[in-house]
Every structure is written in C-alpha cells, then in structure tokens.
Amino acid sequence: MEFRLDGSMREAECGLFDLRRGRPIRVTGGASSGDAVLLAAVEGLTHGTLDQLRGDGRRRLRLAVTHHRAHAMGLTPAPPAGQTPDRTTGVHTGDVSLGLRGETTPDAVWRLSSGLDRPARTSLEMGAASIAEVGGLTLARLGQLLPAVVSVPLGPESGSVAASVDDAVSTVTTEQIQALAANDRVEVTYVSDGPVPLEEAEEARFVCFREANGILEHVAVLIGLREDWPEPVPVRLHSACLTGDLFGSLRCDCGQQLRGSLRVFAARGGGVLLYLAQEGRGIGLGNKLRAYTLQQQGLDTVDADCTLGFGADERRYDAAVEMLGHLQINRIQLLTNNPEKVRALQAGGIDVADRLPLYGTLNRHNLPYVKAKVDRAGHWLTEMLSGPIGGK
Secondary structure (H helix, E strand, O other): HHHHHHHHHHHHHHHHHHOOOOEEEEEEEOOOOOEEEEEEEEEOOOOHHHHEEEEEEEOOOOOEOOOHHHHHHHOOOOOOOOOOEEEOEEEOOEEEEOOOOOOOOOOOOHHHHOOOOOHHHOOOOOEEHHHHHHHHHHHHHOOOOOOEEEEEEEOHHHHHHHHHHOOOEEEEHHHHHHHHHHOOOOEEEEEEEEOOOOOOOEEEEEEEEOOOOOOOEEEEEOOHHHOOOOOEEEEEEEEOOHHHHHHOOOOOOOOHHHHHHHHHHHHHOEEEEEEOOOOOHHHOHHHHHHHHHHOOOOHHHHHHHHHHHHOOOOOOOOOHHHHHHHHOOOOOEEEOHHHHHHHHHHHHHHHHHHOOOOOOOOOOOOOOHHHHHHHHOOOOOOOHOOOOOOOO
16 A cells, blocks of 8 residues: 555656656546646746647647636636645645637746736636646646646547547646645655855754655754754754845845854854755745746735745745754754744654744845735744844
C-alpha cells in the first residue's frame, strides 16, 4: 500500500515537471468522474503549445484559474455539483473555467490570467472548473508557476478526439495529484556542510538540506560553537528574498531582518538561521516580480498575490521543523514578528520558549508592505510602524 502511494506521487511529480518545462499533460478525473483534459501551464505558453492543444481544430480552448483570481476578476462562479472545498487536497469550489473565443494568442491568455486585463464578465463563457482542471491548477501552484492552465476536454463527449492525443504526453490522475498535495509531511535529508565565515560572525557553518522530492533546498546557518549557544537557542526562520537579502531592495525589510538576526546571534554567543527556499511568501521569484508590478498599480502585497491566483501566504514551515529535528534543537527563542511561524513550530513539537521581535527601518517604499503585514496578516509590527520614516 505504501509503495503504491509513493508511485502515485511520482506520477504527479512527473506531471509537475512537465508543466514546468512547458509541456502539455493529460489529467484524468478517475473512474468516478470520467473527466479528462489535455492542459498546459499558461506560464511559458507558446503558439506551438496552443496548436498542440487544439489538435485538428475541433478542441475548444478553455482557461482555468483559481478562486482567488476569479474573485479578483469580479466573477462569482457556481460551485461544482457535489464538490466541496478540501483544505488537504487544495480543491476549491470557486475555481473557474473560461471559454476562450476567437483567435487566441499566448499573450492574450497571459494578460487575462495574470491580472493585467480585467475583461467584462458579459464577454466570458464561464463555468466551474472541472475536477481535472482543478488538478492542473494544483500542480501549477505546487510548481510555483502562475496558477492558470489552458485546457481542452478529452472526456467521452469528445468522441475520437481523445484518441488523437500524442501517446508521449504524460498522464496523471487527480487522485495522484491530490496525494502529492496532501503529503503533509515534508521530509528533508542532510546534503553537506562547511565553514563559511561571515562579516557578522566569523564562526559560522552552513548546513544544506534537500527535500525528499528533490525540488527545494534549504540551508541552516549555524552561528558560533554549539557548546556556547544560549538556552533556549536563538532561531530565525527566514524565507529567501533575492531582492531584499542580496540587493537591499527598499520594498521590504527582509535584508535588514536577515543581517539583524545574524548580529543578534553573534552578540548572544550563537544561534541558528534557517534560510528557507520560499521566495515571495512561497509563490516563487517570477510571481513575486509580477506581484511587484501589480503593487506599483496600487494593490497591497496580499491583494497582488491573490490577483495572480495565490493565497495570502503560501508558505509552510514543515521543513523548518524537520531541520531543527536533524540539528537536535527542540527548545528555542524565536526571532520573528510573524504569529504563524510561532504556531507552526509549536504544532510541529518545537518548544517556542520565548519570542524576540526583529525590526527593520521604514521608508516610503516599504511602508505599504509593512502596513499590509500588520493589517492583513496580524504581524507584530505596530512598534515599527510608529517609528520614523527614512528619507530614501
């Protein structure tokens, strides 16, 4: 039984990788629904892919988007018959399928699904996303692609159309996708470690971990000698932020929090920073940059992510719990302003004995971002907001 489940998840992972490579995949809804579609991710969509989906021209293209994107477009879909929301599988009653009329180009599909265009509802042929389309959306989200897929039906009503699909196209069932999405336990394995002297702390060691599915790698930065660490051990969970951590972006306070935590560790005699591969609150660098464009148009950080089709925060902290277990750390002082991090670690069996706030500095670029974290996510940043705003 365990082997069969692992095999199911491998099939879903193959489908995920094909979507990331821009290849169409066949998704079937299983014997219970008889639903089947050929679909491709909107991200990286080409004219050739659209032609492959259309086949002989008899297949009608549809665009499936998440309930978040549908809400941003002003749509109010009817829930699929007999389908209820499921937090475990990622299935939502509000996911929507839109009929694409007339001449369809990759650019037109992209603008519609990324929030750049807001079409009149009367111009859309709208319906609830099918079980198979929801499966494709789930795979796209798991692969940190824009959660939108172009599909064509391959069910019984399509007659001989299904037989014309290239046998080389990989097939995955919605049950296999749900098994992958519902795999709550994130396993990480030790990869390697080595000394990396830092400006803030010369006695530092980087330990690399890889998730069992091979997709993401995370790093534990150990500051100071273990025998000198205070009790409880100071720990910072830091989601990767290329723009802030490396380039000092003024849009966020991530880089300041990163370096500030290293200074705290050095002053306290040591600590551990878990650098998690969760760029853009889990939506990936490409989607984060898209969200920045929407923020430039006036949306806050939460609404920008939802307009793209994501939730307010796609991050998980299971990998952090696993990493702390590997490091044999179970009682910590957590450096954070985020209540969700405290809850997630406690739920994972980590004793969060104390919390230490960690503030950056305000400027006119990051003020809306910090306010959204307070107002929309309940972060403990009121004291930071009451401080002065820098001149940059």
